[in-house]
Amino acid sequence: MDEDTPRTDGGTERADGEPSEDVALDPWGSASVGDYADLFAEFGIEAFDDVADDVVDPHYLMRRGVIFGHREYDAVAEAMANDEPFAALSGFMPTGDPHIGHKLVFDELIWHQRRGGDVFGLIADLEAHSARGMSWDEIDEHARSYLLSLLALGFDPEAGELYRQSDNREVQDLGFELGSKANFSEFEAIYGFDGETNISHMQSVVTQTADILYPQLVDEPKPTVIPVGPDQDPHVRLTRDLATRLRYFKVTEAFASFELDDAERTLVRAAYDALAGDGSDDDGEAVNRDADDVRCEDAAEWLADYEPPAVDAEEVDLEAAKASALDKLRAGGKEPLRPRVRFFDRNATDEAFEALIGAVQGEKRVFEGHVDAFEMTREAAESLAREVEIDHDGFGFRQPSSIYHRFMTGLTGGKMSSSIPASHISLLDDPEDGYDKVRSATTGGRDTAEEQRELGGEADECPVYELYAYLLAGDDDGLATEVYSECVNGERLCGGCKEQAAELMREFLAEHQEKREEAEEVLEGLDIDLDSDRRGTGGEH
Ligand code: TRP
Ligand code: SF4
Numbered sequence: 374m375d376e377d378t379p380r381t382d383g384g385t386e387r388a389d390g391e392p393s394e395d396v397a398l399d400p401w402g403s404a405s406v407g408d409y410a411d412l413f414a415e416f417g418i419e420a421f422d423d424v425a426d427d428v429v430d431p432h433y434l435m436r437r438g439v440i441f442g443h444r445e446y447d448a449v450a451e452a453m454a455n456d457e458p459f460a461a462l463s464g465f466m467p468t469g470d471p472h473i474g475h476k477l478v479f480d481e482l483i484w485h486q487r488r489g490g491d492v493f494g495l496i497a498d499l500e501a502h503s504a505r506g507m508s509w510d511e512i513d514e515h516a517r518s519y520l521l522s523l524l525a526l527g528f529d530p531e532a533g534e535l536y537r538q539s540d541n542r543e544v545q546d547l548g549f550e551l552g553s554k555a556n557f558s559e560f561e562a563i564y565g566f567d568g569e570t571n572i573s574h575m576q577s578v579v580t581q582t583a584d585i586l587y588p589q590l591v592d593e594p595k596p597t598v599i600p601v602g603p604d605q606d607p608h609v610r611l612t613r614d615l616a617t618r619l620r621y622f623k624v625t626e627a628f629a630s631f632e633l634d635d636a637e638r639t640l641v642r643a644a645y646d647a648l649a650g651d652g653s654d655d656d657g658e659a660v661n662r663d664a665d666d667v668r669c670e671d672a673a674e675w676l677a678d679y680e681p682p683a684v685d686a687e688e689v690d691l692e693a694a695k696a697s698a699l700d701k702l703r704a705g706g707k708e709p710l711r712p713r714v715r716f717f718d719r720n721a722t723d724e725a726f727e728a729l730i731g732a733v734q735g736e737k738r739v740f741e742g743h744v745d746a747f748e749m750t751r752e753a754a755e756s757l758a759r760e761v762e763i764d765h766d767g768f769g770f771r772q773p774s775s776i777y778h779r780f781m782t783g784l785t786g787g788k789m790s791s792s793i794p795a796s797h798i799s800l801l802d803d804p805e806d807g808y809d810k811v812r813s814a815t816t817g818g819r820d821t822a823e824e825q826r827e828l829g830g831e832a833d834e835c836p837v838y839e840l841y842a843y844l845l846a847g848d849d850d851g852l853a854t855e856v857y858s859e860c861v862n863g864e865r866l867c868g869g870c871k872e873q874a875a876e877l878m879r880e881f882l883a884e885h886q887e888k889r890e891e892a893e894e895v896l897e898g899l900d901i902d903l904d905s906d907r908r909g910t911g912g913e914h
Contacts, residue, residue, distance in 0.1 A: 398606050400564070401504055409441050409779065412603055416610070418442040418777060429454050432484045434477060434778060437842045437853060440600075442777040444609060448596040449774050453488050460588035460597040461485035462493035464538075464581065466501045467515035469791045470799040471522045473844055474602075477778050481600035483527045491595075492533040493588055494523055499538040499580050502911035503573035509907045517896070517903045522800045524895055525888035534591070535901055538580050543590060548576070548583035554618040555579070555611070563607050571912045582612040585773050594759060594769045603777040616770040621721035621762040622729065624754045627745060628710045629669055630738075631701050636685060636694035641702070643679065644672035645710050669705025676702065713745045714754040725765035732757055781843055782836045784814040800889075804882040811840065811875035817860075818867035829863040832856070837867070837874050845877040 398416065412418045421443050425435060427450040434440045452459035463478050465471075471479075479494075486492035496516040501507040507515075520535060528535075538544060560566045560575060585608065588597045599609055627633070628641050648671055649664040676699055681691040716733070718726050730739055735748025746754060759769040783789040783796030790796055798807050817835030819825040832838040838856060846853040859865035896903075 398604050400604050400607060402604070406603060406780065409603075412442060412606075412777075416606060418444060418603065418606060421446070421776065424450060427451065427454070432481065433846070433848050433850065433853075434481065434843070436850065438779075439477065439843055440481075440776050440778050442603065443775060444606075444613070445772065445774040446598060446776055447774075448771070449485075449490075449598045452596045453485075453490070456489070458491070458593065458595040459485075459489075460491040460493065460595055461600060462495070462584065462588050462597060463600050464495040464497045464500075464584055465519045466497040466505065467512045467519060468501050468505050468507055469515060470801045471519045472789075472791060472797050472799045473840075474781055474789060474797070475519070475522070476526065476800065477843065478600050479523045479526045479528070481776070481778070482523070482533075485598065485600075486529060486533055487527075490598075491588055491591070492528070493584075494520075494528060494533065494535050495541075495584055496520070496535075496537040497577070497581070497584075498905075499573070500577040502909075503571060503577045504912055506911045506913050508910065509905050513903050513905055518801065520896055520899075520901070520903075521889045521892045522885070524892035525885055530895065530899055535899065537901065537905075538577075538584065539905065539907070540902060541587075544580060544583045544587050547586060547590060548579040551582045551586070551612075551615045551619070552576075552579040554615050555582075559611075563611055574912055578608070578611075581608050582615055585609065585612040586616060586768070586770055589770050589773075590768065594763075594771050596771060597773045599773055599775040601775060601777065602780060606775070606777065609773065609775045613772040616772050618720075619768055619770060620719055620758075621725055621765070621767045621769075622758040623717040623719050624751065624758050625715050625717070626751055627713050627715040628672075629705050629708050630740070630745075631705065633698065633701065634694070635687075636689040636691055637698040637701070639685060640676060640679070640681060640691065640695055640698045641672060641710070642712075643681075644675045644702075645712060647675055648672065665709055665711055667710045669702045669708050669710060672710055673699055673702035673705075711747060713747045714749050714751050715743050715745050716754065716758060717743045720767075721762070722765060725761055725767070728765060729758065729761045732761055781839055784810055784836050786815040786836070798878065798882075800882070800885055802882060804879040804886070807882045808875045808879040811837065811878045812871055814840075814871060816867045816871065822866055825866055826863040830860040830865065830867065832860040835860070837871055840874050840878065845874055845881065 398412070406412065413420055419442060421435065421440050424443055424446045425431060427447055428435060432440070449459050461482055463482055465475060482492050482494055496519065498512045498516060501512050502509065516537060524530065536544070557566070560578065564578065566575065585599055589595060599605070601609070626638065628638070628645060633641055645667055648667045676695065681695055683691060685691055716729060721729070730737070730744050733744060733746045733749065735746065737747065738745045749757070763769040781789045783793065784798070785793065785796045787796070795810055795813070798810055802810070814837050816837050817831035817833065819828055819830065838860065841856045842853050846856070856865065856870065860870065
């Protein structure tokens with residue numbers, strides 16, 4: 374890579390490809406990640422780069438690698454590109470003042486809203502009370518402040534929805550339902566909960582899974598993105614699981630009447646495609662077969678000679694899969710393979726299963742616990758399954774998607790933490806204090822100006838450069854690139870660079886605070902109660 378281009382991988386690339394120290398994602402622990410690349414290998418978060426091309430006119434946080442990872446964001450990008458319904462939701466624990474880290478998420482929500490999404494912002498007051506022991510008065514005050522900043526930055530409350538967890542009865546009910554599909558052992562494994570964990574804290578987790586699915590309850594199931602820091606990924610993963618566990622039917626592709634696992638199915642598909650495909654075998658000899666005539670034993674014969682790669686993309690042992698697939702195919706004998714889609718009854722009521730059977734189009738075969746459809750595409754089958762589920766009091770949820778942003782480095786080096794005021798900038802900081810904090814920030818600069826001119830600064834290690842990239846340069850890629858390349862080329866010295874950043878910060882804060890004042894009136898007009906009359910002292914203090 375060219376030395377003076379900002380890293381678009383957001384620093385996620387590791388030379389050795391090995392995970393560094395142990396990585397843990399703890400929603401209530403310290404929000405720092407040693408190496409973002411580890412999150413891909415350890416937790417299956419995907420690199421944002423892989424989906425970036427699908428996003429039309431991406432946000433600057435996407436362009437600059439600040440948003441580094443995702444789960445299934447392709448579904449949202451596709452809906453956005455095709456003008457189909459999609460949603461975005463994020464939540465904020467009202468434990469302190471909103472700061473420039475929250476601004477990243479506010480901006481992400483607003484961007485999705487401007488792209489036509491249904492956008493939700495919520496105050497995680499139940500979580501703040503149960504997991505952090507915040508009093509209701511404190512919560513009210515902070516909640517107001519978060520909402521003012523969100524509105525000041527451009528959230529449109531008419532087009533979107535703002536709520537607090539404690540006030541949203543639908544979320545509570547959905548949480549109750551979702552909780553019936555989760556158990557304590559799982560919470561223990563995911564969150565490290567134990568016998569000392571207070572029950573309301575657990576309830577707040579269930580509430581969060583309900584938050585995440587709530588946009589799909591309003592109106593209809595749709596692709597939904599949850600923009601958060603990677604510490605929230607455990608909640609996203611759990612919610613994706615629970616969404617699936619609630620589904621009435623599972624739809625798979627299938628061959629013949631027996632079950633195949635994914636790896637076996639890949640091999641059987643290869644056999645089927647080879648035999649039914651273009652009507653000729655490897656030697657170009659005509660294979661006179663109607664696709665419906667390909668039998669299990671034919672596929673067994675083909676597969677016996679086939680040498681699959683040792684493992685597939687998911688590292689599944691294909692040799693073992695070959696052996697087991699061969700057993701099944703041989704046992705199948707003359708039964709035609711006939712590709713089909715299969716609907717398994719996962720949670721459906723009897724009536725729903727009957728209704729599904731009735732609604733399957735074309736030729737079908739009904740078995741105990743599943744039904745096979747021979748003339749439906751997988752896609753058509755998925756939407757039918759969802760439709761029948763929704764018609765029979767099910768939710769029909771899609772798995773939610775997520776995008777993850779990098780945490781900002783503290784201005785004093787180390788992590789940005791609200792307990793160290795000089796390390797971070799609150800959106801409520803006096804503009805002059807904001808100016809001063811940036812002026813006193815640690816940099817990626819060299820010891821002397823001479824060295825800096827000779828070697829260039831280390832923009833990738835510099836909290837001030839981060840301020841430009843994450844916030845101060847805004848949509849202006851020219852400015853971000855200029856700072857970066859001038860820095861690494863030794864044309865920029867830290868004094869002047871910080872002065873420029875400090876002035877921009879002062880300007881930003883002054884303007885933001887003015888807009889917060891204007892937002893007061895808008896907030897008053899909204900249907901959100903910021904003077905709760907709740908009692909009690911909450912959990913861990
Ligand atoms: N747990 C989140 C936090 O610590 C807040 C939150 C609650 C949230 N519900 C959510 C975040 C739903 C994203 C989506 O800040
Ligand atoms: Fe950081 Fe600017 Fe100094 Fe480069 S010149 S190290 S970006 S403060």
